[in-house]
Amino acid sequence: MKISLERKNDHLLFEGKSETGNTVTIDGAPANGGDDAGMSPMELLLTAVAACASFDISLILKKQRQEVKSLKVDASGTRPEEGQVKPFKTIHLHFKLTGTPDESKVARAVELAVEKYCSVASSLDPQIKVTHNFSIEN
Structure with a gap:
């Protein structure tokens, strides 16, 4: 099993992608430098x-x-x-x-x-x- 993770902005917004192409958006709370645009x-x-x-x-x-x-x-x-x-x-x-x-x-x-x-x-x-x-x- 493998995934790839790519930062999508200059904050904490990331996109995780599985080998099958499914994606998940990951972000941090504003208090931590994120924008709350995805799950932590x-x-x-x-x-x-x-x-x-x-x-x-x-x-x-x-x-x-x-x-x-x-x-x-x-x-x-x-x-x-x-x-x-x-x-x-x-x-x-x-x-x-x-x-x-x-x-x-x-x-x-x-x-x-x-x-x-x-x-x-x-x-x-x-x-x-x-x-x-x-x-x-x-």
């Missing part, structure tokens, strides 16, 4: 954890023939307020599903996805506490 690297990391786990949940539930009409995730992370380096201390993922899936199957799928199968979460520092929960609306 830390927002991308949080998004990557949420997306990775969501892919796995979707695949597990599809394999089990569970009816899921939509899946959304609210992801939040806490970071220290002081210091030069501010890594995530905690990440929480709340999965919101609609449809009529079996609740026990959703619970197991969420647990497996976040704690076992998500490659992004597995790539994080083990000191980062990743928690999760879910809700189902019919």
